[in-house]
Amino acid sequence: xxxxxxSPGTLSLSPGERATLSCRASQxxxxxxxxxxxxKPGQAPRLLIYGASSRATGIPDRFSGSGSGTDFTLTISRLxxxxxAVYYCQQYGSSPQWTFGQGTKVEIK
Amino acid sequence: QVQLQESGPxxxxxxxxxxxxxxxxxGSISSSNWWSWVRQPPGKGLEWIGEIYHSGSxxxxxxxxxxxxxSVDKSxxxxxxxxxxxxxxxxxxxxxxxxxxxTGTTYAFDIWGQGTMVTVSx
Numbered sequence: 374x375x376x377x378x379x380s381p382g383t384l385s386l387s388p389g390e391r392a393t394l395s396c397r398a399s400q401x402x403x404x405x406x407x408x409x410x411x412x413k414p415g416q417a418p419r420l421l422i423y424g425a426s427s428r429a430t431g432i433p434d435r436f437s438g439s440g441s442g443t444d445f446t447l448t449i450s451r452l453x454x455x456x457x458a459v460y461y462c463q464q465y466g467s468s469p470q471w472t473f474g475q476g477t478k479v480e481i482k
Numbered sequence: 483q484v485q486l487q488e489s490g491p492x493x494x495x496x497x498x499x500x501x502x503x504x505x506x507x508x509g510s511i512s513s514s515n516w517w518s519w520v521r522q523p524p525g526k527g528l529e530w531i532g533e534i535y536h537s538g539s540x541x542x543x544x545x546x547x548x549x550x551x552x553s554v555d556k557s558x559x560x561x562x563x564x565x566x567x568x569x570x571x572x573x574x575x576x577x578x579x580x581x582x583x584x585t586g587t588t589y590a591f592d593i594w595g596q597g598t599m600v601t602v603s604x
Contacts (some may be wrong), residue, residue, distance in 0.1 A: 374544075408590035410528075416578055417597050425524075425588035461528055465589040469543040471530040471581075473516070480560065 375400050377396045377465045377474035385482040392449040396462035401442045406465035409438055409447045412476075413458045420446075422447065422459075457481050484509035486595035492570075494602050504578030504595055505523050511559045512536040514586025517532040519563045520550060521574040522597075529574075533581065534561055568602045575599050 376399040386392055390430035410418035420429040422431070422438035425445055435450040449456055462474040491500035508532040508547040519531040524529045536603035542550050556561065565572060573577070576598055 406589045410591075417594035418591070420590050420592050423583070423588050423592075426496070429590070463528075463590065468541075469530055469545070470533065470541045471529065473528040475527045 375402060375464055375470060375472055377462050377464055377472055379460075379474035379477045381477060382475075383478045383480060385454055385480050387482045388452050388454055390452050392447075392452055392456070392479055394447040394449075394460055395438075396445040396447070396474050398443045398445070398464060400464050402445075402464045402466070407438075407440070407445050408463045410461045410463065411456075411458050412461065418461060421422060441461075450480070454481075484593050485597040486580065486593060488578050488595045489494060490598060490600070492599055492601060494568055494600060494604055496569055496602055498568055500563070500568050500572060500576075500600055500602070500604075502563045502578075502598065503536045503560050503574055504562070504601070505558075505560045506580075507559070511554060511561065512556055514588075515580050515582040517554070517561050517580045518581055518590070518591060520577045520594075522573075522577070522581055524569075531563065531565075531576075536538060570602050573600065573602045 380395045407425040409422040412418040426438045437448045439446050459476045459478045460474045461476050485507045487505045494500045517534045518533040532552045534540045549566045554561045578595045580593040581591045583592045
């Protein structure tokens with residue numbers, strides 16, 4: 374089983390600042406199989422990035438994904454008030470087919 | 483556009499069976515997609531439970547496999563989850579989700595239901 378470890382657990386930033394979120398895999402993951410989600414309180418997760426770097430439909434270009442192998446990053450170039458939320462990375466593998474990281478909370482400083 | 487809607491009892495007794503259904507609207511469950519169940523205990527992260535293809539092929543999380551059954555009903559355009567021998571640890575918001583995107587080749591969950599809270603308690 375591939376384990377995804379996200380860091381930091383909590384990121385305290387101000388609107389307009391840059392956010393850099395890390396997702397590290399216990400084994401190499403194909404870039405095609407790495408996704409990022411945003412979740413706000415009381416809502417379902419929303420797909421932001423798939424294939425490590427492709428933005429999902431309707432996602433603003435301030436969100437970008439990068440990385441390969443075991444290290445992946447989600448960057449929010451300039452935080453908007455609506456971006457304060459919890460972010461999860463996810464990978465597709467084998468047994469279990471899907472695993473999630475434990476999440477990074479981006480909170481207002 | 484495709485929408486998903488979970489339904490089922492919000493309260494299940496310990497040792498009982500949790501049963502949920504996810505209705506697919508705006509599209510066909512027989513498309514080139516797998517359909518998943520994901521859960522989230524209160525205040526915790528996301529856990530994938532399992533998935534099904536319209537052919538009936540399934541994959542389950544090994545941590546839950548002995549207690550999980552996912553089935554599909556193409557005539558009703560829906561799929562279902564059964565989780566047996568539940569305990570308080572199974573209390574969570576349960577989501578259904580589509581994986582594969584429009585073409586079925588995107589490795590991500592692009593559409594989610596709103597989620598339904600299930601509490602295991604006597």
